[in-house]
Amino acid sequence: MxxxxxxLLNSLLYASVLFxxxxxxxxxxxxxxxxxxxxxxxxxxxxxxxxxxxxxxxAGASMPVWLVLLPVGAVATAILGAxxxxxxxxxxxxxxxxxxxxxxxxxxxxxxxxxxxxxGPYPLSASALFESFGSLSIGESIxxxxxxxxxxxxxxxxxxxxxxxxxxxxxVVLRATSQNMRMASALGVNVNRVYVEAFTLxxxxxxxxGAIIVPSQSAVLGMGVDALVLLFIVxxxxxxxxxxxxxxxxxxxxxxxxxxxxxxxEIELAVLYLIAALVLLVRPAGLFGRP
Amino acid sequence: xxxxxxxxxxxxxSARALRxxxxxxxxxxxxxxxLSPYSSILLAYGLVMAIGALGFNLLLxxxxxxxxxxxxxxGVGAYAVALMVKYLNVASMELFLVGAIVASVLITALFGxxxxxxxxxxxxxxxxxxxxxxxxxxxxxxxxxxxxDGLRVPTPxxxxxxxxxxxxxxxxxxHAYYYYVLITFCVCVALMWVIVNSPFGMALQAxxxxxxxxxxxxxxIWPYRWVAFLVSGVFTGLAGALWVPLNGLTTPDIMHxxxxxxxxxxxxxxxxxxxxxxxxxxxxxxYLKTYAVGYTVYxxxxxxxxxxxxxxxxxxxxxxxxSRLMARLQGRH
Amino acid sequence: MSLLxxxxxxxxFGETHAVDHVNFTxxxxxxLALIGSNGAGKTTLVNxxxxxxxxxxxxxxxxxxxxxxxxxxxxIKAGIARSFQLVNLFDQLxxxxxxxxxxFSREGKIANLVALAASDSAVWDEAHEIxxxxxxxxxxxxxxxxxxxxxxKLLDVAVAYALKPxxxxxxxxxxxxxxxxxxxxxxxxxSVVRSTGISAAIIEHDMDVVFNYSDRIVAMHQGAILADGTxxxxxxxxxxxxTLIGTTETR
Numbered sequence: 001m002x003x004x005x006x007x008l009l010n011s012l013l014y015a016s017v018l019f020x021x022x023x024x025x026x027x028x029x030x031x032x033x034x035x036x037x038x039x040x041x042x043x044x045x046x047x048x049x050x051x052x053x054x055x056x057x058x059a060g061a062s063m064p065v066w067l068v069l070l071p072v073g074a075v076a077t078a079i080l081g082a083x084x085x086x087x088x089x090x091x092x093x094x095x096x097x098x099x100x101x102x103x104x105x106x107x108x109x110x111x112x113x114x115x116x117x118x119x120g121p122y123p124l125s126a127s128a129l130f131e132s133f134g135s136l137s138i139g140e141s142i143x144x145x146x147x148x149x150x151x152x153x154x155x156x157x158x159x160x161x162x163x164x165x166x167x168x169x170x171x172v173v174l175r176a177t178s179q180n181m182r183m184a185s186a187l188g189v190n191v192n193r194v195y196v197e198a199f200t201l202x203x204x205x206x207x208x209x210g211a212i213i214v215p216s217q218s219a220v221l222g223m224g225v226d227a228l229v230l231l232f233i234v235x236x237x238x239x240x241x242x243x244x245x246x247x248x249x250x251x252x253x254x255x256x257x258x259x260x261x262x263x264x265x266e267i268e269l270a271v272l273y274l275i276a277a278l279v280l281l282v283r284p285a286g287l288f289g290r291p
Numbered sequence: 292x293x294x295x296x297x298x299x300x301x302x303x304x305s306a307r308a309l310r311x312x313x314x315x316x317x318x319x320x321x322x323x324x325x326l327s328p329y330s331s332i333l334l335a336y337g338l339v340m341a342i343g344a345l346g347f348n349l350l351l352x353x354x355x356x357x358x359x360x361x362x363x364x365x366g367v368g369a370y371a372v373a374l375m376v377k378y379l380n381v382a383s384m385e386l387f388l389v390g391a392i393v394a395s396v397l398i399t400a401l402f403g404x405x406x407x408x409x410x411x412x413x414x415x416x417x418x419x420x421x422x423x424x425x426x427x428x429x430x431x432x433x434x435x436x437x438x439x440d441g442l443r444v445p446t447p448x449x450x451x452x453x454x455x456x457x458x459x460x461x462x463x464x465x466h467a468y469y470y471y472v473l474i475t476f477c478v479c480v481a482l483m484w485v486i487v488n489s490p491f492g493m494a495l496q497a498x499x500x501x502x503x504x505x506x507x508x509x510x511x512i513w514p515y516r517w518v519a520f521l522v523s524g525v526f527t528g529l530a531g532a533l534w535v536p537l538n539g540l541t542t543p544d545i546m547h548x549x550x551x552x553x554x555x556x557x558x559x560x561x562x563x564x565x566x567x568x569x570x571x572x573x574x575x576x577x578y579l580k581t582y583a584v585g586y587t588v589y590x591x592x593x594x595x596x597x598x599x600x601x602x603x604x605x606x607x608x609x610x611x612x613x614s615r616l617m618a619r620l621q622g623r624h
Numbered sequence: 625m626s627l628l629x630x631x632x633x634x635x636x637f638g639e640t641h642a643v644d645h646v647n648f649t650x651x652x653x654x655x656l657a658l659i660g661s662n663g664a665g666k667t668t669l670v671n672x673x674x675x676x677x678x679x680x681x682x683x684x685x686x687x688x689x690x691x692x693x694x695x696x697x698x699x700i701k702a703g704i705a706r707s708f709q710l711v712n713l714f715d716q717l718x719x720x721x722x723x724x725x726x727x728f729s730r731e732g733k734i735a736n737l738v739a740l741a742a743s744d745s746a747v748w749d750e751a752h753e754i755x756x757x758x759x760x761x762x763x764x765x766x767x768x769x770x771x772x773x774x775x776x777k778l779l780d781v782a783v784a785y786a787l788k789p790x791x792x793x794x795x796x797x798x799x800x801x802x803x804x805x806x807x808x809x810x811x812x813x814x815s816v817v818r819s820t821g822i823s824a825a826i827i828e829h830d831m832d833v834v835f836n837y838s839d840r841i842v843a844m845h846q847g848a849i850l851a852d853g854t855x856x857x858x859x860x861x862x863x864x865x866x867t868l869i870g871t872t873e874t875r
Contacts, residue, residue: 035412037359091603097411098357102559102602105359105415109552109595117589225548229423232416240412270424277405305740490728490744491737493717497725500714507674507712508783509700509729518737 002139007258009138013147015254016154020209021227022234022246023161024202030241031178031198034089037104039206040228041111045080046073046207047219048115048124054215055126066129070211077207078200085199090192108224116221123218130215150212157205158247165243174198178241230257233276303566308484319473328465332537335469337577338476339533344558344569345483346526352563353487354519355499356407359415360422361554364524366429366546367391367398368531373442373541374435384447384471387532395528396521398425403520407513410502419548429543441542444535464537472533479526480570486522487566495519527554549591553580556594559601562608571610625652627791627823628673628704633682635668642668644847645682650791655814656825657834660844661868666827667709669844670793674706675699687790705789707780709796709827715769719760719779722768724751726786751786757816758782759808774805781813785822792817794826798833806830810837835859843868 021043029035036042050073054066088107092100133146165171177184177194185191210219230253238249253272260271319338323331343365350356371394375381381390406417429436436442446463448455454467486492494515497505502512535541544550553576561572584590605612628650635643643665650656658666671677673684675696684692691699714722727747728734742748755761758778763771768779777797784792797813798806814837817824828834834841834855841858843850851857851864858864 035416037415088599098351098355099602099606101357101411101415102555103599105552105555106595106598106602109549109591109598111595113589113592113595117592225419225423228416229420232420236413270428273420273424304742485740486737488740488742489737490725490734490739490741493721493725493728493741494734496717497714500716501712503676504708504712504714504783506696507700507706507708508726508787509697510734511697515735522737 002141005138006141006143007262009143009147009151011251011254011258012151012154013254014257015250016151016157017209017213018230018234018250018253019154019247020157020212021206022231022238022250023157023243024205024209025231026235026238026241026243026246027161027205028199028202030243031174032093032195034093034100035104035240036089036107036202037101037228038107038111038224039202040226040231041108041115041224042077042080042203043206043210043227044219044221044224045111045115045210046077047210047214047223048119049073049076049207050211051124051126051214051219052119054129055124059128063129063132066126066132066215070129070215071208073211073214074204074208077210078204080207081200081203082196084203085196086192089199090195108228112221112224115219119219121221123220125218126215127218128215144216146216150216153208153212157208158243161205161243170197230272233272236276237279305484305488308566312480316473316477320470323466323469328461331465331469332461333577333581334574335464335472335537336534337574338472339530339537340554340557340577341570341573342476342479342533343527343530344554344561344573345479346523346530347554348558348563348569349483349487349495349519349523349526351558352565352568353492353499354495354516356410356516356520357415357555358406358418358523359548359551359555360402360418360420361524361527362546362548362550363402363418363422363425364395364399364527365531365534365550365554366422366425366541366543367394368528369535369541369545370429370436370442370531371395371528372532372535373437373444376444377442382445382448383452384449384536385451387447387536388475388529391528391532392525395525399521399524399528400517403517403524407516407520419551422546422551423548426543426546426548429546436543439542441540443540445539447536468536472537475529475533479529483526484566491515491518552591552594556598558608559598560608562610562612564607565610565614568608568610572608575609626650627652627687629685630669630673631683631685633669633672633684634680635665635672635677636680637668641847643672643679646844646847646849648673648842648849650823650825651840652790652823653818653821654823654839655817655837656823656840656842657838658825658827658842658844659829659831659834659868660850663846664844665847666844667795668847670706670795670825670827673699674704674793700787700789703788703790704793705784705787705791706793707777707784707795707797709799711773711776711780713768713776713779713783715767717768718765719755719768719771719775720748720751720764722779722783723754723786724748726783727751727754730787754782754786758785758812774801774809777801778809778812785816790822792822792824794824796827796829798828798830806833 021039025035025039050070053072054069058065058069088103092103130144130146133144133149135142135144165174173189173194177189177191181191234246234249234253237252238245256272256275264271322334347358347361350358368391371391372387375387375390381387402421406414409417430438446460449467449471494505494510497508497510498512498515506512557572557576558569560576561570562568583593587593601608607615626649630646630648633643633646633648634641646669648669660666668677672679675694679692683690686702686704689702691702694702714725717725724747727750728741731747733744752761752764755764758781760775760778760782763775768776771779781794781797794813798809801809810833826838838855840853841855842852843858843864845867850867851861853861
């Protein structure tokens with residue numbers, strides 16, 4: 001029973017992080033119809049910044065300090081997003097999609113080496129925060145308490161986003177722009193501003209995913225592309241452009257991955273791809289997708 | 292869609308293409324006689340990459356599908372050769388090529404079925420993801436693939452055993468093997484020229500330009516894309532097979548997304564809207580990489596920055612920009 | 625002689641009846657105009673018949689063959705072709721290429737990947753002939769994306785015509801074109817169509833064009849057929865003139 005509970009918690013842990021990253025991607029796509037291939041590396045960048053701040057800069061401080069500084073990675077990626085959208089993405093909205101893909105792929109490569117430049121080729125950890133939370137007994141096993149924080153943040157993000165998008169004025173503007181950009185613009189919405197804001201929010205979410213997971217697993221080079229590959233499965237299953245889809249997709253992938261690791265460790269990734277391929281064959285737009 | 296208003300499409304007839312290609316082929320053939328062995332071998336690498344890029348561009352330039360996973364097919368070709376050495380003790384280059392083609396056909400047929408139902412974004416990430424799956428499998432099944440150590444491939448015999456690698460390896464690589472690569476390169480270029488200028492090639496461009504209309508002139512989308520995917524993958528697999536004897540070794544790196552990025556980069560550098568673009572881009576890139584890697588560890592950064600700059604300001608690449616400049620010099624616009 | 629008959633054709637979009645139990649016929653060798661205000665269902669009807677959409681109910685019989693569930697490819701082979709309201713061409717290919725490509729497709733030669741397209745002179749000659757028919761031969765070697773709007777409209781029709789269909793659907797062939805250019809376009813199109821005995825069904829908003837060029841007019845409103853008759857009959861039909869007021873005002 002406790003083994004089952006631990007698997008369940010691990011799945012939710014994974015799902016939380018995936019939801020944050022995929023949710024950010026879907027939000028951006030939903031509003032702006034662009035897919036940022038570098039999105040995985042934005043997640044990685046958030047992880048690195050947080051790891052650096054709480055694992056290196058203030059390594060001697062105490063748990064409350066680390067906890068407060070935990071979201072710093074998300075703030076960094078939000079700033080990064082706010083800079084990138086008007087400079088590197090906006091020139092491509094009117095051009096053929098290949099150019100946009102090429103540009104964001106270039107960005108992916110740039111970010112990979114930027115992280116290497118700042119933090120070197122070795123993993124960067126912030127495990128002190130993780131350990132300071134201690135652990136909880138579940139039956140005969142023990143489980144790290146920090147993981148509950150991650151799951152909590154994921155759940156809180158889902159609720160907050162839902163409220164933000166469906167209950168605030170900005171959310172209304174966001175939804176209007178996503179459904180009909182020209183109409184929204186004709187009604188006086190400053191579409192450029194909405195785009196920057198949406199992109200910043202999406203990057204914030206990805207960075208937050210990186211920030212909260214990094215205490216439990218170090219930041220390493222290549223984690224961005226690994227995330228992108230998994231992210232893809234999430235949006236295939238859940239559909240691109242939908243937050244509900246990102247949530248459902250993240251949960252499914254979280255569970256399947258946990259099962260995969262337990263039973264088919266060698267080919268876990270291949271199993272996930274098999275499932276994604278099956279979903280694609282049956283419902284090409286994903287469960288909740290927008291074409 | 293960027294369109295050149297009222298522009299005359301430069302119809303390059305096959306006759307004109309030959310007038311350009313034959314002198315270049317002759318020059319290439321003179322290289323081992325005139326330049327150092329090192330230069331020949333370096334150029335051989337460039338020509339091999341050119342075959343790979345040529346295959347890649349069938350999908351990008353002509354079918355409008357941007358693949359971020361072509362390293363997978365290059366790797367399949369390379370590993371097919373290495374595994375033939377390891378398990379079957381094969382040494383004949385011809386058998387290597389056949390093996391690589393068979394392996395590439397199988398993998399691209401399979402991957403293609405999944406990938407070509409999607410365009411642009413999903414296609415791009417799907418190809419990237421599938422190549423990462425292959426890469427991770429190459430690690431995981433280390434008892435087959437040699438893991439990070441990779442697999443060694445000795446000098447092959449050419450032309451059914453007529454020419455063997457006994458003796459000076461450098462001399463072999465810079466002369467006999469160089470000519471083998473050159474001949475294969477010329478055949479591949481000719482074959483690709485025919486394909487893109489065939490009715491099939493026109494259909495691909497129609498699908499690229501306007502999928503709906505292509506359907507409504509009676510062209511079925513998926514089968515055509517799938518065949519393009521297949522041909523593209525096989526060309527790149529062939530390049531992988533030619534590469535591995537030059538390199539002597541194949542490792543999982545060759546299937547990593549960073550190598551896919553290089554294939555994309557070299558094609559965009561040369562100009563993906565032209566036939567010769569990928570060839571020029573691959574050869575130039577090969578030289579750039581050889582000299583630049585010595586200067587900086589931040590190779591990805593350099594590639595990324597140049598790629599973004601290219602896409603922002605010189606989207607037609609070297610060949611496109613050069614032809615525009617030449618047209619202006621000649622008084623046309 | 626009926627070339628095309630639809631029986632109780634229905635298409636829903638969400639809760640709206642885009643096409644509501646439509647019984648639409650086209651006779652052989654006739655030029656028919658399909659009129660109605662925006663949202664009347666004209667384009668949806670054409671989309672259903674040409675195969676872009678599948679109907680929710682009803683049947684489509686073309687030349688005594690049930691094509692209701694046929695793919696686009698199948699319908700083209702049967703003899704139905706169409707042009708598009710928003711011009712849909714292969715912009716990076718020349719006008720000549722656009723037509724030649726269609727001929728290759730029609731002749732079943734399009735799958736050939738090991739022969740140079742340029743070597744099949746029969747196809748290219750026919751492509752030139754078709755361009756000449758539509759007055760576009762001078763622009764043969766220009767990119768389709770670079771010719772004028774009127775020429776693009778004609779090229780769109782030429783491409784559909786190159787499929788040698790028995791029934792040609794033209795979706796607003798003169799929209800976006802200056803008034804001066806409309807008559808020459810319609811003259812060209814109708815003369816080609818009539819001289820080859822093809823039937824054409826033309827969606828049009830310009831009533832001058834409708835009354836001057838069609839043998840028969842079908843008026844649609846809110847997904848259903850309102851009236852069906854000769855131009856004179858339609859002109860005298862009060863239901864039509866009152867419902868479509870604004871669009872029936874002839875200048």
